[in-house]
Amino acid sequence: MQRRDFLKTLSVAAAAGLAGGTAPLFAVESVYESEAKISREKRRFRVVYDFDIQNPEGKGPYPARLWNPMPYKAPWQNVRILRFEGNYDRWNLNDDNPYDVDILYAEWAKSDKAKKLHIEMEIETRYRSVPIEAIETASKRNLPIPAEVRRFLQPTPHIPTDGKIKAKADELTRGVSDRFEKVKRIYDWVTKVTFRDPKVIGCGKGDAGKMIESGYFGGKCTDISSLFVALLRAAGIPAREVFGIRLGLSHYSKALGKADAKGFADITTWQHCRAEYYIPGIGWIPSDPADITKLELVESRKYDDPKVQELKRRYLHSWEMNWVGFNWGRDFILSPKPEQYPINMLGYPYAEVEDEPLDYYIPSAFKYRITSQEIEAK
Amino acid sequence: MRTFWMFVCSIGVLFAGEKIAVIDVSGMTCPLCTVAVKRSLKKTPGVIKAKVKLNTHKATVRFRDDLNTTRLLEAIKKAGYEGKILSVTPADKP
Numbered sequence: 371m372q373r374r375d376f377l378k379t380l381s382v383a384a385a386a387g388l389a390g391g392t393a394p395l396f397a398v399e400s401v402y403e404s405e406a407k408i409s410r411e412k413r414r415f416r417v418v419y420d421f422d423i424q425n426p427e428g429k430g431p432y433p434a435r436l437w438n439p440m441p442y443k444a445p446w447q448n449v450r451i452l453r454f455e456g457n458y459d460r461w462n463l464n465d466d467n468p469y470d471v472d473i474l475y476a477e478w479a480k481s482d483k484a485k486k487l488h489i490e491m492e493i494e495t496r497y498r499s500v501p502i503e504a505i506e507t508a509s510k511r512n513l514p515i516p517a518e519v520r521r522f523l524q525p526t527p528h529i530p531t532d533g534k535i536k537a538k539a540d541e542l543t544r545g546v547s548d549r550f551e552k553v554k555r556i557y558d559w560v561t562k563v564t565f566r567d568p569k570v571i572g573c574g575k576g577d578a579g580k581m582i583e584s585g586y587f588g589g590k591c592t593d594i595s596s597l598f599v600a601l602l603r604a605a606g607i608p609a610r611e612v613f614g615i616r617l618g619l620s621h622y623s624k625a626l627g628k629a630d631a632k633g634f635a636d637i638t639t640w641q642h643c644r645a646e647y648y649i650p651g652i653g654w655i656p657s658d659p660a661d662i663t664k665l666e667l668v669e670s671r672k673y674d675d676p677k678v679q680e681l682k683r684r685y686l687h688s689w690e691m692n693w694v695g696f697n698w699g700r701d702f703i704l705s706p707k708p709e710q711y712p713i714n715m716l717g718y719p720y721a722e723v724e725d726e727p728l729d730y731y732i733p734s735a736f737k738y739r740i741t742s743q744e745i746e747a748k
Numbered sequence: 749m750r751t752f753w754m755f756v757c758s759i760g761v762l763f764a765g766e767k768i769a770v771i772d773v774s775g776m777t778c779p780l781c782t783v784a785v786k787r788s789l790k791k792t793p794g795v796i797k798a799k800v801k802l803n804t805h806k807a808t809v810r811f812r813d814d815l816n817t818t819r820l821l822e823a824i825k826k827a828g829y830e831g832k833i834l835s836v837t838p839a840d841k842p
Binding site for chain 1: 779780799
């Protein structure tokens, strides 16, 4: 099945990254951990979800259905322990959707009782990096794009690849034939023109077409990642957003994840979207253009600041793994089929009471809480 | 006198007819968009029930027939979307 093939490809890329060391560091003020040190990290987090799903009408008996995104399995992230319990009437773990998105589904029959679900996971992560030299070498071979990856060249309602997106991709990559060089041109432009707009709700809707049409490049992680992905696809580079959640302290900047002195963090609103692009011969490459803009905003740094430029250099080809990824689904239909579909993305828990989705951007009303306790660092 | 007018108004409400409007709503891109449209419609005086579907981009609204349908379109616009009335028919008795 396609999913297995993806994982094989991902494993190869990750193995190359983990075994291949790191690129030389720039000589910038060392106020953060070096990439060489971070890249040896293996971290473990105990992640707890607590749901107490509320009736949006406020009173009376109500049914409820919940689709919670679960981490995918890869060499850089692994759910070592999974436990869950609750007073649901039905449940399943499924990936019955076009993107093989892993979902824990729970359903409660119509009643007055509280709808509760408690999930515990122990998640192990490893720094993910693919060496630049390996990407360059693979890119120069200009191998054909595998059939199972070609779907990530296709547009979706939120990721158009025609019109102004296509025109901008053509403009940025004019005269360039090497795939990785195209990626770098697009990454440079996206990280330079976009900025984090704190007024945007949640991670943003990720509507790349609307962003380029409006010419307003302020947004959050899904918006910026979607613009990056749309431009790459329009330039013939397979790409996808990867939805997930931050788990704790970043060793680069507290802007990118924090925890208290004991390693505990309330991560209820820490959903974060990253991106990947595909170079045949090496596989999927991690990237995160949106965190460049977050670092700029939170630490009041300019684009040309050495700390921003160093993160930009790293996040062209790596991810710090104080984060876990869920999926890369866009504009798809969940299973069992909800009342409202298709879903734009599944980075947050999604629930419905009858035909009404609960507002996952307001966890206190939904209601859910997510916490993370770092339990081991090597 | 006050009681009399309250009685007259209540009789008026009881005997007002109800209609169902089907409205095409453009601009909805995610499930939460349906919540914004539904809540805005339900806040409109005279709206009895509203159902909004993302896959069809349609809102089905049950309302008192003394409510002008332009109010429904205004409610949708207030939520940030555009509506276009597709049909208005008398509602069956509940």
